Amino acid sequence: MKIKCSFLACLIFLPFMSSFAQGVDNKELDSLILVYSNTKLHDTVRINAMDDACSKLIRTNPERAFPVVQRMLKSAGKIKGLKWKARANYQLGLYYAYIGKSDSARHFGHRSRTMYVNADNSLGQSNAANLIANTYYSGDPDSALFYYRESVELDNNAVVYLNMALIHKTKGNFPLALSLIKEALALLKINHDASVESFAYGVIASTHYSLYDFDQAETYYLKQLKLIEKVNDSQGFISVYTNLARLYFDKDDSKQSNVYLAKLLKISKKVNSDHGMASYYETKSRTLLSDGQFEEAKAHAELAIEKYTNVEGEGDVSFMLGILGKAEIGSKQYQLAIKHCTEGLELATINERIGGQELACDCLHEAYKALGQYEKALKFYVLNTKYKDSTYNIENAQKSAQQGMQYDFDKKQLADSLEIVEQNRQTEIEHITDLEKEKRFRVILFAIVGILFLFILFGYRENRRKKKQAVVLNEKNELINKSLHEKEVLLREIHHRVKNNFQTVSSLLKLQSKNVVDKEALRTISEGQNRIKAMSLIHQKLYQNETISAVSFQEYTEQLIKQITSLFSLRELEIEVQANDIELDIDTSIPLGLILNELITNACKYGLCSRDKGKLTVVINKPTGELYKLTVQDSGKGIPKDMDFSNIKSLGLRLVQQLTKQLHGSFNYQYVNGSLFEVTFRDTAYRKEID
Structure with missing residues (x-):
């Protein structure tokens, strides 16, 4: 037993969307979030x-x-104007419409419309009227038409014409529906829009379906599906999967019907769509009813009614009550069938759903006949015949309109007057003219779509390639950054341990010195300790700095000066250090630190300790691009004039000379109101180039 639905569900297209639903670019969305935050x-x-987000x-x-x-909404309250x-x-309102809460959507749509009217903004008023019309679509088609007309008067929109065509098709007025489709197609010729094209495919397919031309309906639904697949539009998937599942069911192709039913169930659950779940339960209940599985058909019909009620789809509820009644008759629950079909007939009558009226009357006729109440059964049989006749007349009108859509004109119209024949002939001529225009439009449209498809395909492939490269590059960067971080932590730890080891050695020397009586030996140990502390201080600075390379x-x-001068009894010492912005690597820092240690120790020990007042100046600068210069000057008595620097016996000054050579530099001394030592040197990078 198969139930034919005279109204094929086709989800209304939201005309307030200005462009086809595109996949969200996460980078673009993140940038929008940064802006409004x-x-x-x-x-x-x-x-x-x-607003963009x-x-x-x-x-x-x-x-x-x-x-x-x-x-x-909160931010808008802070801005002047409406x-x-x-x-x-x-x-x-758009958000509530998209999640199926029509009452809330309608409330905010009216608020928006009122504000746009007060602000004299016709485009905004048109969009708000569209939103309100869509909330009335399923439950109150006359109110929906009222607001659609207001919208189209303010902004000539092809999508609004298509939505109005769907309502008139549902009410059985096919000639008017087709004329509205033509209006939409005429606008599409002027302003091509892929989103409207997709919707138009759905409307044309549903029209073919109503004409029982399943092959053409299948062709247009599959075209619509291809466009939707390109942009991954979840609501579009729900609509086209629903229609294809029902189409294949009516074509007796249960395998394909089940394929699209499974897809419909998956996407509806994924996006939590009540309308999608309702469509799934409706189609599944019809399949089960056709297979004689009445109890399961009842369960699915009840679930469909519940979901349609949530989205205020009264017209769909009226049809589902008829399906439920059929399942209850199959289970011999005649009283329940009468109750539900009576409710369905009332709703179908209110919403002008001829298919729902015909199904309810057929169900009531069967139920009363089974109970032996033949008078009531006859009453609903007569009503059923009336609605069938009405459907038959609609089918004749459909066949007349079908002439303009490449089908033979049915000359067996219920007409016997010359006036009606002449009228039909004129209609045929008009439709043939429209057909030729439509053919030209299709050729242009398909050519444009083909070119756009090639561009989109190329862009898609290029985008995927770049995304893959970006993912690989990000993964490599993360590994490199992780490795660098680990190495930095390890180097800090090494410098810390080296510094601790130097301190341990210094402490051991200090303990050892307690058992030494010889003053010369004690002096030598003390100088060794100072050199160790100078090197230890280098490593301490490295692991304490933000960067460990300099x-x-x-x-x-x-x-270092503070550390060395604390070992001597200096009364008043003026200290000046000029080394701003001088940062050196460890291979240069350790030799230079030892040179500084020796020169500062020498200045304190021989030049400043015998004076009441003194001055110590240390300058490190970079006079040329490759050469650094260290100057250590004190205000002491200076080195004896007869000292031979080529045969120095002092370990400290010999150490300074050797370390200066290691740094590819030079060592000079002169007396200028005290000792003045000048050391030139080069950093590691330059020394490696020479070596």
Whole structure:
């Protein structure tokens, strides 16, 4: 037993969407979030970013969109004028429409429309009227038509014509529906829009379905599916999967019907769509009813009614009550069948659903006949015949309209007057003319679509290639950064341990010196300790710095002078250090640190300790691109004039000379109101080039 549905569900297209649903670019979305989260920016800039983010998220991730819409509504209250308040209310209504809450969507749609009217914004008023019309679509088609007409008067929109065509088709007025489709196609010739093209495919397919031309309906539904697959539009998938599942069911292709039913169930669960689940339960109940599985058919019909009720689809509920009644008759629950079919007949009559009326009357006729109540059975048999006749007349009108869609004109119309024949002939001529125009339009449209497809395919492949490269590059960068971080931690630990080892050696020398009586030996041990401390200080600075590759010599020199002068009894000592912005690597820092240690120790020991006042100056600069210069000057008595620097016996000065050679530099001494030592040297990078 197969139930033919005279109204094929085709989800209304949301005409307030200005472009086809595109996959959200995460980078673009992240940039929008950064903009509207930046409180330093102007309120208008931030709310513009919120509006763009809402438009992208509502179609793909409504849950994530909701807090953004709320934030936009709050921000709009801080801006003068009605523009952004109206837009924020519109976006909130759009959000509720997309999740199936028609009452809330209608409420905010009316608020937005009122604000746009007061602001004299006709385009905004048109969009708000579209939103309101869509909320009335299933339950109150006359109110929907009222607001659609208001919208199209303000903004000539092809999508609104298509939505109006769907309503008139549902009410059985096929000639008017087809004329509205022509209006939409005429607008598409002027302003080509892929989103409207997809919707138009759905409307044309449903029209072919109503004409019982399943092959053509299949062709257009599959075209619509291809467009939807390109952009991964979840609501579009729900619509086309529903229609294909029902189409293949009516073609007796249960295998293909089940394939699309499974896809419909999967996507509906994924996006939590009540309308999608209702469509699934409806089609499944019809399949089960056809297979004689009445109890399971009842269960699915009840679930469909529940879901359609949630989305306020009264017209769909009326049809499902008829399906439920059929399943109850199959289970011999005649009283329940009468109850449900009576409710379905009332709803179908209110919503002008001829298919629902015919199904309810057929069900009531069978139920009363089974109970032996033949008078009532006859009553509903007569009503059923009446609705069938009405359907038959509609089918004749459909066949007349079908002439303009490449089908033979049915000359067996229920007409016997010359006036009607002449009228039909004129209609045929008009449709043939429209057909030729439509053919030209299709050729151009398909050519444009083909070119666009090639561009989109190339862009898609290039985008995928770049994304893959970016993913690989990011993974490599993460590994490199992780490795660098680990090495940096390891180097800091090594420098820390080396510094601790130097301190241990220094402590051991100090303990050893307690058992030494010889003053010369004690002096030598003390000098060794100072050199060890100088090297230890280098490693301490390395692991304490933000960067572990270089040592700041301003801080190092000041700390080294403080460390050395604490060992001598100096009364008043003026210290000057000039080494700003001088940072050296460890291979240069350790020899230079030892040179500084020796020269500062020499100045304190021989030049300054015998004076009441003194001055110690240390300067490190870079006079040329490759050469560094260290100057250590004190105000002491200086080195004896007869000292031969080529045959120095002092271990400290010999050490300075050797370390200077190691640094590819030179060592000079002169007396200028005290000892003045000059050491030139080069850094590691330059020394490696020479070597």
